[in-house]
Amino acid sequence: MNRWARVLMVVTGLAVAPEGAAAADPGLVTLASHHAAADTIDRFEAAVKAKGWVVFTRIDHAAAAKAAGLELPPRTVVIFGNPKTGTDPMRSNPTLAIDLPMKALVWQDPAGKVWLTYNAADYIGTAIFPRHGLSVPPEARQGLGQVLGGFAKQATE
Numbered sequence: 001m002n003r004w005a006r007v008l009m010v011v012t013g014l015a016v017a018p019e020g021a022a023a024a025d026p027g028l029v030t031l032a033s034h035h036a037a038a039d040t041i042d043r044f045e046a047a048v049k050a051k052g053w054v055v056f057t058r059i060d061h062a063a064a065a066k067a068a069g070l071e072l073p074p075r076t077v078v079i080f081g082n083p084k085t086g087t088d089p090m091r092s093n094p095t096l097a098i099d100l101p102m103k104a105l106v107w108q109d110p111a112g113k114v115w116l117t118y119n120a121a122d123y124i125g126t127a128i129f130p131r132h133g134l135s136v137p138p139e140a141r142q143g144l145g146q147v148l149g150g151f152a153k154q155a156t157e
Helices: 003-012 037-050 061-069 083-092 096-097 121-128 138-156
Strands: 028-032 054-060 073-080 102-108 114-119
Touching: 028 138, 037 054, 037 073, 037 114, 037 138, 054 061, 061 073, 073 096, 083 096, 096 138, 102 138, 114 121, 114 138
Parallel strands: none
Antiparallel strands: 028 114, 054 073, 073 102, 102 114
């Protein structure tokens, strides 16, 4: 973010996003973690599983970079979801499978700070599902927001 963007954010009272983050995007939620990247990932997965959801896999971009002879700070995507609620919409709208299951990213910034980023429930309900011809009522978006927020809180605090 350049100097003028920061000045504008301060003058208008907007929060400054973490350096290098796309957190200024209202469709994303980014939280600072009080734990190392590996611990944040483990805590996030434990929270997901405790709720009866499924962790499908992890994608470790830093490990892939290392295998290619490159360096990258921690960047791990956790792919997770709830087949009990995701299967029916995918059955009727197969293209939804390109956006589900959901994803969370645990990453480390240049200063060594660890962050957790995921799609906001409102974004999922107003952008992702509608692009596949589906609607999500506001109360369902609110419930999803509470669940995702709970996962994030357990992972980062």
